[in-house]
Amino acid sequence: MATHPNDLSAVRAPLETAHGLPNAHYVDPAMFEEEKHAVLFASWAGLAVAADVPENGDAVPLEFAGIPLLLIRDRAGQVRVFENICRHRGMILVSEPKKIEGAIRCPYHSWCYSTAGKLISTPHVGGAGHNTHPAIVKDDLGLNEVRSHIWFDTVFINIDGKADPFEVVHADLLERWREFDQPMYHGGADSRFDLQVETNFKLAVENYCESYHLPWIHPGLNSYSRLEDHYNIAAPGKYSGQGTLVYRQLKGPDDMVFPDFANLSDKWDTGAEYVAVYPNVLLGAQRDHCFVIILEPNTQTTTTEHVHLYYADPKVSEDMRARNAHLWRGVFEEDIFVVEGMQRGRAAPSFDGGRFSPVMDGPTHCFHDWVAGCVQAHRTKAQAAE
Known part of the structure; x- marks a missing residue:
């Protein structure tokens, strides 16, 4: 019979005797x-390719294993990955591929973010006609950026943020294909x-x-x-x-x-x-x-x-x-x-x-x-x- 899925010893055995992953x-x-x-x-993990956002301001909403993400090329030309949610109430910010002409505007309460993820506008956050409030510190409420690295035009992401740097993990491959x-x-x-x-x-x-x-x-x-x-x-x-x-x-x-x-x-x-x-x-x-x-x-x-x-x-x-x-x-x-x-x-x-x-x-x-x-x-x- 098949082994218990929690027993992975047979998978990690030498090639000559190893079994594949359980069903x-x-x-x-x-x-x-x-x-x-x-x-x-x-x-x-691979998310997309940089060619998906060829021009500054290009933004593409994506989902990775259930997580809503936003692939964007910012005003300076840097490709970034953010969680595609507003820091206010978690509303999805971008629902279809588009060019960000001004700012990334939340369709719910119009909080606005720069293409580099900085919170720049919070209309009426302090009450009607009051666009600031001491409790809302913009510098603390930028978009949540996902750690990313581009190689071979592939946008790699590390969701938990704990992996060694891409250049360290894949030093061998980068050298193998350095040409x-x-x-x-x-x-x-x-x-x-x-x-x-x-x-x-x-x-x-x-x-x-x-x-x-x-x-x-x-x-x-x-x-x-x-x-x-x-x-x-x-x-x-x-x-x-x-x-x-x-x-x-x-x-x-x-x-x-x-x-x-x-x-x-x-x-x-x-x-x-x-x-x-x-x-x-x-x-x-x-x-x-x-x-x-x-x-x-x-x-x-x-x-x-x-x-x-x-x-x-x-x-x-x-x-x-x-x-x-x-x-x-x-x-x-x-x-x-x-x-x-x-x-x-x-x-x-x-x-x-x-x-x-x-x-x-x-x-x-x-x-x-x-x-x-x-x-x-x-x-x-x-x-x-x-």
Whole structure:
């Protein structure tokens, strides 16, 4: 029979003998609630991309694991994340994407905030015609800002504010991909799309981490970038994924290709890498374009995949962009029946989390071990606080 969901010792065992996470981690609402705090809120999770707010004053309301947030590019051009609520009575401030022309105005009592989150106006707060009151100190009542960091144009957030700095947590990955620390240009409306998937977000991560499934799920890719051309990437506690030694550029009419990123080493001439940055960001790096996938965990059994494509040049062929988006959408859609099938499989009461191929599944086991470690740490802190 399956192990008790609170017993994670088998998950944290060595790869050769480890089991995957118990079923409850994919189907139980109570476990989903626990993982919100242990996994999503305590780490650097992906929220959006900076390209979602391209101009100063652009604001987009978002929800992350039930929390109302506001992504905004302030007047100085800095991308910020705030709780999308007024400090007066908790009213939602912005209900749809918009340009903030003046101030962020609460629709309830018209308290107003600057795009940097400072409370600047409290009309009639001291009574009719009195816009101040000694008890209401504006400097103490700015918007609640959520700790954020931008890398690879991805807006990472740390909800509980206690994680080590992003640059410390992901120093290895930043060094690994330092050649891509250069301008990246979002392809625009035709280079973004969403996929609604009936699965727990973790299964999307697990599937993305490994190349084991390529011959059967992605026969088109496998026809030129074969299973034997791939290698595992595993950085315990941080990220994992796969790389390929055979990357084939998309070609258009007259053998047109996308411009390459500048000054890349020879490794990228024919290679590419695909990593899952824990807990919910999937990245792809290639010589001529990159992609970012933000996994939005809606419920324990539903996920939205937000896909964004980036290029080395802001002016690439519209036809080529469309071809590329169509190609990647097809690849990512091929994975849907797999992650949805695994989700349905978690209803089997005797499933014990499964076993891993000691050769092929290292990156996936790496993610399971990290999740289990986060949950154990959260439980230890909760017990100590009792």
